[in-house]
Amino acid sequence: MKIALPRGDRRTAVIAAVAVGALGVGAAIVGVGVSSASPRLADVGAWLWSSARGSVVHANGLSGQVDGRIDDVARPGRDLDVVQHGATVLLVDRAAGVVSRVEPSRLTVVRTRDFRAARIQIVVAGDAAYAVDPEGTVQRIDPATLGPVGAPVALPGPLGRAAADGGGTLWVPVPETGRVVPIRDGVKGTEVPVGAPGDPLALTVAGGLPVVVDARAARAVTIRADGTRTRFTLPDAVTAAGRGGVLSPATTEGSTVPILVPGRDGLLLLLDSASGQIAQTKLSQAVADPAALGVPQVLGTRAYIPDSGAGRLIVWDWAANGFAAPVQVTTRYGDLQVFVRDGLLWANDGAGDGAVVVDPEGRARRVRKDEPDVPGPTRTPWTEPTPSAGPTGDGASAPSDPTGSPPPRTGPLSAEPTRTRDAVPPEASPTPTRDGESSPQQSGAPGAVSVRSGPGRIDVAFSPSVGGEVRRYTLAVSPAGGEVTPAAVAGEGPFRFTVAGGDCAKEYTVVVVAQWKGGEARSAPSGAARPCVAPAAPANFQAKARNRGADLSWSAPENAGGADVTYSLSGAASKNGITGTSFGVEGLKNARKHEFTLKARNSAGEGQATASATADLAYPRHAYENAGNRQSDTPVRPGPGKDGEIGRIPKGRHRPLTVICQLKGASVAEAESGETSDVWNRIEWNGGVGYLSDTLMKTPRGAFPAAPLFQCDD
Incomplete structure (x- = not known):
């Protein structure tokens, strides 16, 4: 399986989901370094939340050291998400629907707004940002002022987790219709079908392109920039995810999408959305309770899966074909927030002081969010959030949540940074045993x-x-x-x-x-796999022109591997389920070029790559001598009829004439040959065109048009 390594794509958006409740959010400033100087934050770093202190810190990604802190952002115990994209840093209160903007250069919160919508998502897409109300409204906002920009977009709710692609387009899953909706510059685009109405949809933007997993159909659909879709077949076990759907991150920096199927096996899939290849393993081989694992992430050749019950990350290294040592984030139960930013993976215990940053080689550095050497805060009074109309536009307030407890997970609405799913406090965690481990003398199971x-x-x-x-x-x-x-x-x-x-x-x-x-x-049985991959592009695709049609031919994809492959044709003609390696197209117009696109498919899905060919139905011109003029001159007509004359061929003279094409016209009975025909030849004549009855030409006979000539279509 070819796994694309992270590309450090800084265009990829980061999103956060928020939950029910209401809370006033305030801000205070902390000086870092020299208090009178502007803070110097590392270019490669991330902001991390600490609910125990109600503070957010910035950590250097290369050293793990904290280089900035803002205290008293919220009351201790509140649960905030941090949305960070370039210089934009937003703090989202999951329960209250309150969003605050941080000014990194001043280490201060400069704007706070109450969106009055429970479980709101904030997504940054390039220079724009969006507030996504899962009840069914998407509102573009200014990431600097947090104010609305343009009119909201209404969609059938509940909405799935949204994400932005590499071009700044927001993609919003709408499970009720089985479609995803692109929104660019606040304007709704053409909806793209990806599943049946009601199917659970999980969206991941992988390498800048949307990939949607339909758990009920066990299928993944990749949407390319031109709107074309590529479908991959996932193992049938994916359907066990039920209505909650699978767990996958909002974004990945490369083309690999990690997919966790919740359940006792903890089936983890790594889908290469560029090739359709799938690697898989069962996390039940490494943890006692895989059903409590959270949303997976990928970095380098490793998948990282949060295990909140043990405060750690389970690590599967698919290049080494085994589990690496877990990464301990905290020694306590922790609802871990895990995300990838600028080629580094971050895991944060939002309720405590534990955090780590991991590089692509798997080396982890501990982040001390409670670093004592960071200068203490210079506090400012709390500020009340500026109320605004929620994304629904109805002005309704979000329900209060005095306890500050996070809401239950709702499948595709999990957040980015991703959090663990329905985690429970840790109990004694025995190491899973395998068949055959009953005594020290005998061998354990593989x-x-x-x-x-x-x-x-x-x-x-x-x-x-x-x-x-x-x-x-x-x-x-x-x-x-x-x-x-x-x-x-x-x-x-x-x-x-x-x-x-x-x-x-x-x-x-x-x-x-x-x-x-x-x-x-x-060993325990493996996950289920097919002995095939989605096929590559058909090879040697050619289109041979013929009158009003084309003969298409090709070779099977190089990675077909003997699997039964069918082909889908689009362009000048459309046809699905073509078997074999040739197909005839009828009903084309002559004197035009016709483009064809061919895609291969097998039981593993469709290949992303396509083959293209062009059939040029230009008239094939051929020279033939005139005939039937031994008794009189031959008149050249201006059209396919007996009226008019634009020239003459003298009696008894025979010469080659270039025939452009043939068409039907007035019927002519030629006395000299006794032939009758309504076929006319368009010929080249004195720099223009003229017409001669077929009875007056030595053209091929037997059909209309007579091969190799084409019918005139202009």
């Missing part, structure tokens, strides 16, 4: 089994058994099918198998069996 779909194959990787002396590992495939290579792996590795062949329309699971002197130990 672990960290992962599968990855490839063209015509499934790649299997696993970690070795612990304890005992394994003689060899074998692989059991269900249902039976395909050829396993090698037949066995030695106890010292390498710990990989390949299952070649099989049916692309079927899903296969594998079990790794460790064989030792006293018996065997079997």
Whole structure:
């Protein structure tokens, strides 16, 4: 599986979801460094919330040191999200619907506004920002003043989590209609169908392009800049997510989308939205309660999954085909906020002082949000938020929430920075045991089994058994099918198998069996994978012109891998489900160019890449001699009829004439040859065109038009 590494794309928007309640938000200033000087915040860094102190701090991403703090932003215990995009830093009270803007150069809150909407989302898209009320309204706002810009956009609620693409367009899922809606410069664009009405939709902007996961249909749809869609088939197990849908981040810096299917297996998928390849593993191999895990993130070759019950991040390294050591964020239960910014991953315990920053190599640095060396605050009085009409425009106040407790998670409305999902206080967490770990002498079961779909194959990787002396590992495939290579792996590795062949329309699971002197130990079944990937572009696509049609031909994609592939044709002609590698198109207009686009599809989905070809139906001109003038001159007519004359061919003279095309006209009976025909030839004549009856030309016979000539269509 080709996994795209982060590109440091600073255009990617960061969003935050907020929840029910009401609270006045105030601000106070803290000097950092020399109190009389302007603060010097690191260019590579992030703002982190601390509800215990009601403060927000800025940390250097390269050192982990805190270099700025604003105290008394909210009463201790409140839950705020931090939305940061370039120089724009917004604090969003999840319960109250109150938004404040931070001026980083002055370490102060300069603007606060009450949007009067519970669970509001604030999304920054380029130079614009949006307030998304999940009840069904999207309002563009000025990120500096927080005031409305233009009229709100009304959509059927409840809305899914919105995100902005690399071009500054906001994408809003509308599950009720099964569509996503683009909004640019505050104006609604053409809705894009991605699922059936009512399907749970999870949106991730990956590498600047929207990717929507429909859990009910087990399908992912990528939307390209030109509006075209590419569909990928996900494992059937994705449907187990139910109405709540899957967990995925709002944005990723590369094309890889991590998808967590909530449930006892904790199935984690890594979808490469550029190629459609899927790698997967079960997090139940590493944690006792995968159902309590939060929204995954990716950085480098690792996926990071928040485990709030243990205050840590579970780390799966798909390049090393195994679980890396967990990253401990806090020693207490913590609702972890996890996000990627400028090529670094941040994990923050919003309710405590724990936080870490992780680089692409997996090295973690601890952030001390309570750093004592940061100068103490210079407080200013609290300011009341400026009330404004909420995104719904009805002026209704948000319901109060005196307890300050966060709301329950609502599927696709999870926030960015992402938070853990329905976490519970930690209890004793026993290490998961596997079959075959009953005694120190025997070998334990193989672990960290992962599968990855490839063209015509499934790649299997696993970690070795612990304890005992394994003689060899074998692989059991269900249902039976395909050829396993090698037949066995030695106890010292390498710990990989390949299952070649099989049916692309079927899903296969594998079990790794460790064989030792006293018996065997079997791993838990893997996730289900197909022995195929979404096909690449068809090769050698050509369009051969013929009269009023074209003969199209191509070769199967290079990564088809023997899978049954069908093709979808669009452009001058449309046709889905084409089998084989050729297709004839009828009904085209001559004297025009016709463009065709071809896309391949198999049971794994559609390829993003397409092939293009052009059929040029220009008239094929050919020279033929005139005929039938032994008795008289041959008149050249101005049109396909017997009237008028623009020239003559003298009696008895025969010469080649260039025929442009043929058409129907007046019927002519030629006495000399006894032939009757209503076919006329358009010929080149004295720098222009003229017309001769077919009875007066030595053109091919037998059809209209007579090949290789085309019919006149102009």
